[in-house]
Amino acid sequence: MTANKEKIIEVRGLKKTYGGEKKRGYKGLTPLLDVLKGIDIDIYRGDVVCLIGPSGCGKSTFLRCLNRLEKPTGGTIKFEGVEVDEAHIDKLRQKMGMVFQHFNLFNNLTVMENIMLAPVALGVKDMNKKRGELLKRKLRGEDVSEELAALPSRLEIEENAKTRAKRLLKRVGLEDKADVYPSTLSGGQKQRLCIARALLKNPRIMILDDSTSAVDTATDAAIRQGLKEEFKGITVIIIAQRISSVQDADRIIVMEDGKINAVGTHEELLANNQIYKDVFYSQQKGAEND
């Protein structure tokens, strides 16, 4: 099935070891901890890929390596065929939306301001760059008046971002929260705000770490339904705690102790993978006891 799909990410031999650093309060170097022990995986464009595995097995570290918040100790990561290194970080991050366990919201800005900050800044930067290029051509005697007039104003960029922001806030059920400050939101609402904010960048890939774990199952389902439209065509890599939210993923990656234990669909893993079975049945029991 994956034969004719386009590879968007290729990971080979990815390793991450923490420690070995000088730190105050430590005699010598901090202890070494091998967290990722050689990960090989291909991610295909448009797929929804879920990552599950026991606490501490390296799921968050793996995702942080993907967008270079963490520098791998070994191995390679290719994004759209190009090896990701220091030189490509900004470009990479423009194409990747991320929602992490810690929310990084600005508490002195309203919900709407938080969500509009990056896209407006990027839009203005882009527009200034284009204007600079046009002015250079004008100096060389070219007639660029039409192109100059077609450039959006800052106000237009803001209005555009605002229209999309409003739609996204509605999708995540926060339409009535646009003008409040993030400190007044619940944990689940903060997460939803972060999802909307990440989507506003029109990313090619969305990386979500525990993104729906702070909301109850019903809200989780409603959000996922509401966001289906917005996620269309975007590759999604998501760390999920609940089996109920990974069941319809295109592929599920089971991680254990810094390695990939198995990759498959819900049905395949339920038939063949002990770790997956254990998590599934323990969660079913948990749900019955709720």
Ligand SMILES: Nc1ncnc2c1ncn2[C@@H]1O[C@H](COP(=O)(O)OP(=O)(O)OP(=O)(O)O)[C@@H](O)[C@H]1O
């Ligand atoms: N910055 C760091 N320095 C040292 N050790 C770290 C660091 N970040 C994570 N670790 C360790 O790496 C291991 C994997 O952590 P990671 O956050 O990737 O796990 P996880 O699979 O996401 O777990 P959880 O499901 O609990 O979120 C843990 O033992 C953790 O203590």
Ligand SMILES: [Mg+2]
């Ligand atoms: Mg984690």
